[in-house]
Amino acid sequence: MSTRDETFRPLSRRTILGGLAAAPLSLAASRAVAQGTGPIRIGELNSYGRMAAFAVPYRNAMQLAQDAVNKAGGIKALGGRPIEIVFRDDGSTPGDATRVAEELLTRENVAFLCGTFLSNVGLAVADFANQRKALFLATEPLTDALTMGSGNRYTFRVRPNTYMQTRMLVDAVKDRGIKRWAIVAPNYEYGQSAAANFKRLMAAAVPGFEVVGEQFPALGKVDAGATVGALSQMKADGLFNVLFGADLTAFVREGNTRGLFEKRTVASLLTGEPEYMIPLGDETPEGWVTTGYPWETIDTNGHKEFVAAYRARFNDTPRLGSLLGYVVVGMIRDMLEKAGSTETEAMIAALEGLTSQTIAGPVTMRALDHQSTLGAWIGETALNGRQGTMRRVRYADGANYMFPEAEVKAARKA
Incomplete structure (x- = not known):
């Protein structure tokens, strides 16, 4: 909560739509950062090349939200300074990502870091941030270790972690x-x-x-025929699927052909996200229990306005990455308003326990482990014409699925 008892709300419709016409910041303004009068520069690194289906819509929404914040007067607690997000590709490897993070801090003079997609990359940047004593807001990597055994005081995470999303699915099946x-x-x-x-x-x-059997194909290199064949021999009544991206598409196509999913309960992480459902098209299997983002049915505060602004600017429908990117910028705005400073310790103090009113509902950053309470939508896959969708959807509040506090304390002490 704000120390000034101020409640932060999602950006208003006027602010969102007004931000569409916001002009880019000048180079002179960028150079004024060192004097504390120019834009607040934020270093964002992500897998824009390898994971473009998620990362590009994520970046689009961050730009939309950035322009809306600046159109509304910038960070008022810092004299109206605008924010400027500096985007870089993290190379999708730990080594490349730490090099990019170093460049953002030293050459681009950013106040803090955010982003990353792959879990191993997120862990590497978290370790780098800890060594450099720089704030890192990990937005997408899902690894539990990031806020558990490998957690540190400089790293915070926005998305619900692997444990949280798996627990949501277990509750559903x-x-x-x-x-x-x-x-x-x-x-x-x-x-x-x-x-x-x-x-x-x-x-x-x-x-x-x-568990009657397991298959662990290499990321991005699934042999769908061999994998489906092996699973078919296991005579399981239920299937827990964690594949995503191109691996998921190949797996579903082969599984449909061989009847793998018939008369079986399938619990699947991420499949309901548009990033992965759109490529499936009319091959989307029906009845899978999954986490996802049914953007067309969500009616939380400000969400419809967000969808309208996103579609107007990018001529496309939002993805889960879009939602996340927009939520992240709102949280950054709230953190800076509460901190009234870009000093690392002030920003850490502001983030711990911060509650933001987002287009997905209220989200709190738990001080104990720096894990946010952002949730996910749970439902079943279905076909709507030739395109996949979700039915029987409910929002699972992340606050109800987090690691027990005793486990967090034990893991972070080890």
Whole structure:
């Protein structure tokens, strides 16, 4: 909460639409940062090349929100200074990302860092931020370690982590009576963590639960035929899927062809996000329980205005990345207003416990582990004509699915 008892709300419709015409900042204004009178520069690094389906809509929405903040008068607690987000590709590798983070801090003179997509990249930048004592607002990486065992005082995370989203899915399928499950997940930190969380949570929720087999194809290199063939032999009644992107598309196509999903309950992380559902098209399997972003049905405060502004500016519908990018800039605005400073310690103090009123609802940054309470939408996949959608949707508030405080304390002490 603000120390001045000020409630921050989503950007108004007038502010959002007004921001569409905001002019770019001048080079002279950019050079004035060192004097504390120019724009507040924010270093954003992400996998814009490798993960463009998510990262480009994310960047679009950040630019939309940036212009709206500046059109509304900038950061008032800092004399109306505008914000200027400096975007860079993180190379999708830990080494490239830390090099880019260093350049943002030293050459671009940014006040702090935000972004990253892949879990291993996010962990590398978090470690770098800890060493440099620089604030890092991790927006997309889902690895639990980021705010648990590898957590540090300089790193905060916005999206619900792997544990949180897996727990949402377990809650949605635990009463279906399915005990024999198979797992397919990409063979890197995110996939392995999701599988471990699923086994742990299902074992606690479903008596007699067992995993009859697992497949861990390399990220971006799934052999769909071999993977589907192996899963078909496992005789599982339920399937927990963690594949996404091009791997998901290939897997679904092969699974549909071979009837893998028929008469099986499928719980799937991320599949309901437009980034991954749009490429599936009329091949979208029906009835999968999934997390996602059914933008066309959401009616939270300011969301419809956001959709209208996004479509007007980019001639496209928003993705989950778009929602996240817009929410992140709102949180940054609120942090700077509360801190009244771009000093790292002041921004950390402002973020811890900060509640922002976002277009997804209220989001609080838990001080204990620097994990936000942003939630996700849970529902079932369905076909609407030749395009996938979600039905029976509900919003799962992240505050109800976070790691227990005792576990956080034990993990961060270790």
